[in-house]
Amino acid sequence: EGAHEVIVNAPDPVVALSDLAPEQLAAAMEAWRARMRAHAGAACRHLIVNERPEAGASLPHTHAQLYALGFVPAAIARERERFSAYAVRTMGSNLLGDLVQEEVRRRARIVAIDDEAVLMAPWASQVPFQLMLAPRRTAARFEDDGPLGAGLLHDGLSRLRRLFGASPPLNLWVRTAPQGAEQFCWRIDVLPRLVHRAGLELGAGVQLCTVAPEDAAAQLQEA
Numbered sequence: 292e293g294a295h296e297v298i299v300n301a302p303d304p305v306v307a308l309s310d311l312a313p314e315q316l317a318a319a320m321e322a323w324r325a326r327m328r329a330h331a332g333a334a335c336r337h338l339i340v341n342e343r344p345e346a347g348a349s350l351p352h353t354h355a356q357l358y359a360l361g362f363v364p365a366a367i368a369r370e371r372e373r374f375s376a377y378a379v380r381t382m383g384s385n386l387l388g389d390l391v392q393e394e395v396r397r398r399a400r401i402v403a404i405d406d407e408a409v410l411m412a413p414w415a416s417q418v419p420f421q422l423m424l425a426p427r428r429t430a431a432r433f434e435d436d437g438p439l440g441a442g443l444l445h446d447g448l449s450r451l452r453r454l455f456g457a458s459p460p461l462n463l464w465v466r467t468a469p470q471g472a473e474q475f476c477w478r479i480d481v482l483p484r485l486v487h488r489a490g491l492e493l494g495a496g497v498q499l500c501t502v503a504p505e506d507a508a509a510q511l512q513e514a
Contacts, residue, residue, distance in 0.1 A: 294330060294359040297350075298322055300340075305353055307342050307458035309448040317441035323355055323465065327434035330359035335367055335469040336434070345460035346484045363469045371472045378474040387476035388429035400504045402447060402511045408440035410447045412504035412511065419502035420454075420511070422447050422481040431468040433477035444479060447511070451483060454514040460484040 300319040301311050308316055327336045337358045341348040363371070377386040391409050394400055402410045402422065413423040424440050424447065452458045461483045468475035491497050 292361040293333065294357075296326055296357045296359075298326055298355040298357060300353040300355060304351075306351060307448070307452075308340065308353055308463075309445070309452045309458045310353065311445075313442055313445045316445045317439060319355070320439045320441050320444070323357070324434045324439070326357050327465075327467065330357070331434075333359035333361065333470075335360040335363045336467055337364075337367075338465040338467075340463040341461075342458065342463075343460035343484075346462050348460075363471070367466070367469050370466070371469055371475065374472065374474040374476070385429040385474060385476055387425055387478060391425050391427075400508045402450065402508050403443060405443050405446075407438035408443045410443050412508040414504060415498075416500050416502075416504045416507065417498040418482050419485050419500055420451065420459075420483045420507045421500075421504070422451075422511075424479040424481070425476065426478075429476040431472065431475040431477065433465050433467040433479075440479065444481075447481065450511045450514040451481075454510060455485075 300308065301315045303311065305311065311319065323338050327338060330336055337360065338355055340355045342353070374386045378384060394411050395404065395409060400412045400414060402412060404410070406427070408424050408426050410422060410424050413421060424444055426438055426440060428438070430437050448458065461481055463479065463481045465477065465479050467477045486501065491499055
């Protein structure tokens, strides 16, 4: 069993989230939250945004899609296990929370920070200019009350737009705690579709990223 919903991000006939005003993006993200709460019984809620046909968008108007799944996909289950194992090994620490703290200390891959969240070009990025947004204070579920990170997400998408002269094709998703996750932290991943995955990536699962995340972060800071 499962469910699939299409969520219109705004009444304005625009293609990209970066076309919206910050308050419009915040309202869209509140709608994402509300619809995720409506499917609280699902084993896994996976919310995505595909922008432009090159990234799989089938509608021209900016929209999100929510998949309420009756199972936990293997990749998300592995993340759940890593959070749990890390908490056991560190006497209760949060894996993403500690990662964010260390990235902020090092600064090399940080793009921007505000009161709610941290935006970074993650270590071992899969694709050039990949972004990850994580809350300043760890919280397992995106759909729970608390900071959204909307302002920083808008900032990051705007930086991509300025850097490339237009919003690039991209895939965005919200990772929230699946069923059975006692230790977790939500995040938002943004993967611009600037390159094509080929035989190495598809056949061996080895991601070849041609722009170091430190270089991507520096360019996005300047943007």
